Amino acid sequence: MIRLLIVDDDLLVTTSLKTIVEATGEISVIGVGNSAAQAVTLYEELQPDILLMDIRMKESTGIEAATKILAKEEQAAILLLTTFSDDEYIVEALRIGVKGYLLKQDLEAIVPSIKAVKNGQSVFGRTIMDRLPHLLQTEKTTCLEELKLNEKDLSIISLIAEGLNNKEISEKLYLSEGTIRNYISNLLEKLELRDRTQLAIFYYKNIYAK
Template sequence: MIRLVIVDDDLLVTTSLKTIVEASGEISVVGIGNNAAQAVSLYEELQPDILLMDIRMGESTGIDVATKILEKKEQADILLLTTFSDDDYIVEALKIGVKGYLLKQDLEAIVPSIKAVKNGQSVFGHSIMERLPRLLQTEKSTYLEEYDLNEKDLSFLSLIAEGMNNKEIAQHLFLSEGTIRNYISHLLEKLELRDRTQLAVFYYKNIYGK
């Protein structure tokens, strides 16, 4: 059972989300909050598997909360949910290492996304993924020599950036999933990054279209 905390400043939204996710029979909502302060306290108190949180909550944002939590626990699984498909929010969410950014109107994607995050994947919704190359190309580029990347590294990074999971990459390259896991760990260590989402961000910022 996936333990979930939901935080949104609209009580109707939190109630509706609780009903939707618990109907799957695989998710248990262990806490509900309505503001940024409650999001932090509920996460620290309950230590849920995943925090599902609105991005705009009064004076603070889900980005602020996620930053605070991730500073203390780098591996925290945070999924942002919002009606705002805002470019700046998307880029900022990727930079700090949240595991997903979904639009509230994509209700059918919420439960699958929670399951995917629990299984170690990152989810950003089809409409958002389509915009990542354009959004991240505007960021300042770095010289690849600085990171000592070779053609094999670039190939792996491109497949990760396409959203492939380990099994799909293994099938594509005719390698074992264990080999893929080891190589991704190697890339994370080499580039001093936290997870595959940040690898995808690195690819689009520094390699894609160059």
């Protein structure tokens, strides 16, 4: 059972989300909050598997709450949910290391995204993914030659950017899951990155369309 904490300043939204996710029988909502401050407090108190949180809330944003939580809990699994697809929020969410960013109107993607995050994946709605190359194209890029990335490294990074998990990557490349895990660990260390989300950002900044 996935233990989920929901935070949104709209009571109707939190009630609806709770109904939707618990209908699966695989997700249990262990707490509900209505502000960024409550998100920080409830996360520390309840230690959920995943925090599903709105971005735009009164007084403070979900980005600010996520930043505080991740400063204490680096492995915290935070999935941001919003009606806004603002470029500023998307880039900042990626930078701080959240596990996903979805639009509220994409209701069908919410439950699959929660499950994917629980399985260690990073998930971003198709609308967001389609815009990443544009959002990151002005960022400073890295010289790939200096990093000495081989063809296998580049293949794995690109598949991670597509949202594939280790099992799916292993099947694509005909390698064991253990080998894929080792490749990813080595890539994170070599590139001085924290997680799969940052590997995806690296792909769109340095490899995509080159």
